[in-house]
Amino acid sequence: MNSVYIHSGVSISAQNTFEEGIKEVEELKFTENSQVKAFKINYKEFLSPIASRRMATGVKMGVVAAKKVIQKAGEDTVDAIITGTGLGCVEDSEKFLNAVIDNDEQFLTPTSFIQSTHNTVAAQIALSIKNKGYNMTYVNGANSFEAALLDGMLLLNEENETVLVGGVDELGKRFINDYEKIYQQDVSFSEGANFFTLGARKKENSIAQLLNVEVFQEIDEDNLLKKIASFLEENSLKVSDIDAVILGINGDAYDSYYQKIQSELFTDTTQLKYKNLSGEFFTASAFGFYVATELLNKQELPTNCFFNSVKKEDYKTVLLYNQYLGKQHSLVLLTSC
Amino acid sequence: MEALKKELKENIIEVLNLEDLTIEDVNDDDALFGDGLGLDSIDALELIVMLDKDYGIKLTDPSEGREIFKSVEVLATYITENRTK
Amino acid sequence: MANGVAITGMGIISSIGNTVEENLQSLLSESDGISTIENIATRHANNIKVGEIKLSNEELAKLLALDNFEKYSRTTLLGAIAAKQAIESANINDVNQYKTGFISSTSVGGMDLTEKYCNTFFDAPRNEQFINSHNASESTQQIASFIGLTDFVTTISTACSSAANAIMLGARLIKAKKLDRVIVGGTDGLSKFTLNGFKTLMILSDKKSQPFDKNRKGLNLGEGAAYLVLESEEVVAKENKKVLAFLSGYANANDAHHQTASSEEGEGAFLAMKKALKLADLETSVIDYINAHGTGTPNNDASESEALKRIFEEVPIFSSTKAYTGHTLAAAGGIEAVFSILALKEQKAFANLNFADEIEKTQLKPTTKTVEKEIKHVLSNSFGFGGNCSTLIFSKV
Incomplete structure (x- = not known):
């Protein structure tokens, strides 16, 4: 398999990487229940109110990172959209699950259900940039993003020119508290969306191979x-x-x-x-x-x-x-x- | 009727997450779907649940909603005539 | 692509049978697996019909000789049963003999366990293990351990097209020589979460579903799992393997129309079929049977019919087998891949049950009987939320 080129990268994270990349960054201190949300971004610059009204944190982060990274690569669109996510759209999953249990299966509404599927981010990126190409979502825990990268490499070895690959996860409100109780580590739980465009050919602005x-x-x-x-x-x-x-x-x-x-x-x-x-x-x-x-x-x-x-x-x-x-x-x- | 219309506008804005709108932005006769507020089929399903939960009106076929959700005016009239709570 | 990628094994469990043979017999005798739900306590029990496998988790675990069935989600148990069959059917004794991968797919993962334990994770020490059940990779990991694979393992989740995408990825990895052998497919158990989710969309039928019928009311949810074994030319030659069929074409496209609904003109479906035919280097006229996505919802069947009419000058004999199994979500593409291979093996196109009248606009009539005919190439569609559309083409050896 031939190597490929990375044309652009955008990071939404607990740090202000979206605007500044990696500069002097602050270490996240681990204390009990210290989940750290992603650095606040003005999503309205990128998303219309009607487009964003159903979007949970992960979808917003993913769509905005995707739009910006494509723009940064100097492209209008891509041949494929591939995301990796560990827990997917956990905010909406929790919301719908809570509603099913708390209301005993009554008076449920569809919005959180339809936004809860793991492929929502990739789907919403496709919708927002009207992309009809290959669309895929990997959900294999800690190597979900790398599975997406591998797929991107395969695609670029199969006659595609540019692909979008990203990893995205949101904290959610419920399961994360349970995770925190059973997993001991020195860093906080957090969230983010890190997206990249990959190309088969080297361009003037390629950032790495x-x-x-x-x-x-x-x-x-x-x-x-x-x-x-x-x-x-x-x-x-x-x-x-x-x-x-x-x-x-x-x-x-x-x-x-x-x-x-x-x-x-x-x-x-x-x-x-x-x-x-x-x-x-x-x-x-x-x-x-x-x-x-x-x-x-x-x-x-x-x-x-x-x-x-x-x-x-x-x-x-x-x-x-x-x-x-x-x-x-x-x-x-x-x-x- | 006026109170019901106001209540509906508030609920629609809240249920459908139209956070940039206020009740003053929604006229009684504005089309809720299509060119008006721009609502879609998922919003229609949300409104069907609202009808059931708040007014005791059960719709079984989503296509029935098309006429009923034409505008706040039409919706208010329908609720007044059919409500069970 | 000359012949495509060799398929040397398959396994399946669905509401019409616990083995490939049982599934085939149900298809041939035109008996569906649609019933009233029994394993899940739901207030909708009388308003829906489901393609439920009438075995408890304990009974499923027994089929696998696993103790401590409570450890596993229904999705894991179903998947392990189908994966084990697939490996046996490919006559594989040592799964690690070649560079072997496992690509599974699921939409709900361990949702049955999450629903059961999410309010009591810390009430008893044993409940803590279920905290991770929401993680979609959990079922994959458990199935991989069960079949003894530790190397290349991944999970795909693209809603109802998931297993088709898993099959596609497997074929691509073999062609790229990243793997010699790969077990691919999907698994999903029924859960309250999905039952209620589809209920809110008002697309669940209270009767047996009627794919492609003018008066179709919606889908029946189902559960199940199916996996294929794909092997490289070298392994097939070296082991003198019997090839069941070839995966000759595959493609994935996006409808980019709406989060859940398909576009009126079936753009995503059209693109997926077109790309798959192109990759297989086949003319539309050589497709002998189409196993349609055909969920029985007003939207899907209308949209898919439009796409079929756009791509085929004359739409070949087609049917949806979801009236047998229900819509098994992430597993559907795997289950219907097995049915497509059976169609090639048996030279039969399976019946589209419960059909009476054509959709007025498209006037397409699926086959209502299982018919014997010469079948060289089968096209299978799988579409999902998020505009995900995938097409697989299976060809006779």
């Missing part, structure tokens, strides 16, 4: 080392070719996966983290992908992104690795163009 993506469901720590080695080999790269490794460290018990490769593979590589800035959500790794594109373009990042003190003259090739609760792993390989 996407070499490869791999998703896998389960692995033990020893086999992870082998997996990464063979992933790099597939791309004719060695560990020493990787200038920076961007990890989904979140301070939970499963950080041992990251520690394993930090201490055994990437000792002489710049190690970065990002969930201290984005918070944790199933598509937080799409924020990590955004961080990677920022590093390749600006060649620098705020100090609180760096995990170790290894610094490189030139950041050219970057590996992303993420997993959640020891499952739904992903590897993504990027290089500057």
Whole structure:
């Protein structure tokens, strides 16, 4: 499979990345019940009141990020829209579920139900830009975004020119409180929409090259080392070719996966983290992908992104690795163009 | 009748999330669907539930709504004639 | 595309049977699986009909020899049954022998468990495990563990076209040589959430559904699961595999018209069929049977009829099999893929039950009897909320 190019990226996150990209960013402090909502954006600039009146947070974030990222790429439209989402439109799902239970199946209205399906964001993007192309939604927990990326790469190897790929998740009001009670980690739960346009051909404004993506469901720590080695080999790269490794460290018990490769593979590589800035959500790794594109373009990042003190003259090739609760792993390989 | 019309306007704005509108923006004769307020088939279903919940009127076929939801005026008349609560 | 991607196994559970053979017998004898709901306590029980599988979760778990059935959502159990059959039918002993993937799809996931436990997650320690049941990947993960796959696993959710998209992705990954073998399909159990959701849209029929009939009142919801095994040419050759059929065409397009309703002219459906035919390099005239989406709602059937008329000079023999199984949402594309393969194997086009009169505008008449005929290529449609339209084309070996 040929590599593809990233033409533009837009991030809506707990930080003001939508306007400013990754600048000096504040670390999100974890305290009990400290869910952090996405940074407030003036959605009205992008969405008419009639268009937005049924949209929950995730749909708004997704549609606005999508519109802006297509614009940023200098395109009018794309050949395909692919989203990844962990919990989908959880606000509307909760709303309808609560209504079914609380009203004992009576006097229910359709709006929250029709907006609750996992593919609502991709569908609303298609509607808002009148796009009749390929439309797909991946819902595989922590590697939903990477599955979308892989599909995008496949499409660009199948005669498509430009595709939109994004990861989006909203906090919701109900299940997140339950999650919080059972999962112990050092970062807050949050939400966001990180969208990118990918193209088959390099353009003047391309921001990076996407070499490869791999998703896998389960692995033990020893086999992870082998997996990464063979992933790099597939791309004719060695560990020493990787200038920076961007990890989904979140301070939970499963950080041992990251520690394993930090201490055994990437000792002489710049190690970065990002969930201290984005918070944790199933598509937080799409924020990590955004961080990677920022590093390749600006060649620098705020100090609180760096995990170790290894610094490189030139950041050219970057590996992303993420997993959640020891499952739904992903590897993504990027290089500057 | 005037009180009912005012109540309907308030409810329509609230139920359908028309947050940018006030009751002064909605005239009694304005078309609710199409060129008027621009409501769609999902709004019609929301209004059918409102009829059931607030006025005890049950519609079983969504197409019945087309005439009834023509305007606030028509809707108010229909409710007055058919309400059971 | 020469022959397309080889299909070497299939498995299914639906309201007309727990195995491929049982499903075939029901199709041939024209007996539907539509009934009054029994497994879910709902106040709508007397106002709806459903394609319900008359086995409790405990009984489903028994079919899998699983203890502790309460751990699993209905979606997981149904999916595991169909996936297991698919693997057995492809004569696979070691699922990890080749680079193998599992691509599942679901719309409700573990909603039955979420509905049951969402107010009592912390009342008992055992309830905590159900907090994750709303996560759509949970059922996929459990099925993957059950069949022993740990590597490439993913989940698709594009409402009612989900399984068709899972099948399509599998074929594309094989063609791109990312996988040698892949198990693809979908699963959805009935839940109060979807029953009530479709009820609010006023598109549930209180009678057995009548796809493509002038007086159709709406759909019957159903439940079930179906998976196919797709294998690369190399694996087929090396293992000397018996090929059931080829997936020769596939496409996905968006109607971009409305969140739930299909456009009057069936634009998305038209585009999906057109692209799939083009990919398969087939003329419309060689399609011998169409397994339509045909949900029985006024909107879908009118829109799909328009699309069929736009694409086919003369619409071939067609039917919707949803009058047998109900609309099984994310599983529908998988279930109807199995039916399409059966149509090729048996050389029969299945009956469209409960049809009496044509839709006035389009005047299309589905086959009301199961008929024997030469079938080389079957086209299957699956459409979903959000304008998602997918078409698959299956071709005889």
